[in-house]
Amino acid sequence: MTVRRLASCPGSPNCVSSQADRPAQRIQPFPLKVDAARTLPALRHLIEKLPGARVVETQPDYFRAEFSSRILRFVDDVEFLLDPEAQVVHVRSASRTGYWDFGANRKRVERIRQAYLSDHE
Numbered sequence: 001m002t003v004r005r006l007a008s009c010p011g012s013p014n015c016v017s018s019q020a021d022r023p024a025q026r027i028q029p030f031p032l033k034v035d036a037a038r039t040l041p042a043l044r045h046l047i048e049k050l051p052g053a054r055v056v057e058t059q060p061d062y063f064r065a066e067f068s069s070r071i072l073r074f075v076d077d078v079e080f081l082l083d084p085e086a087q088v089v090h091v092r093s094a095s096r097t098g099y100w101d102f103g104a105n106r107k108r109v110e111r112i113r114q115a116y117l118s119d120h121e
Contacts, residue, residue, distance in 0.1 A: 027110075030043070050067075
């Protein structure tokens with residue numbers, strides 16, 4: 001079975017992905033903590049509770065959320081893609097505009113990871 005891929009990160013440092021080719025943009029995928037069928041719904045539920053987040057696209061093995069910043073209303077896209085063979089959920093977080101994000105996308109993914117892991121231990 002061929003695993004789908006998330007979009008590649010652009011050359012700018014405002015994107016992280018568990019499928020990134022560049023080490024500076026690479027981030028670890030999320031481990032499955034429950035069976036594959038319940039993992040994405042659990043993550044979606046967690047995301048929907050976060051300030052500024054809105055789930056905008058859902059498929060059986062994928063979902064995408066938009067995060068709006070409080071003051072300037074910049075939008076970042078965060079995507080999750082289930083890979084049941086590898087027992088992980090791939091993640092990509094990227095700013096739509098600008099060049100630098102001062103590590104905001106990486107920090108967001110790590111906060112989501114921490115909440116996800118503590119919610120499912």
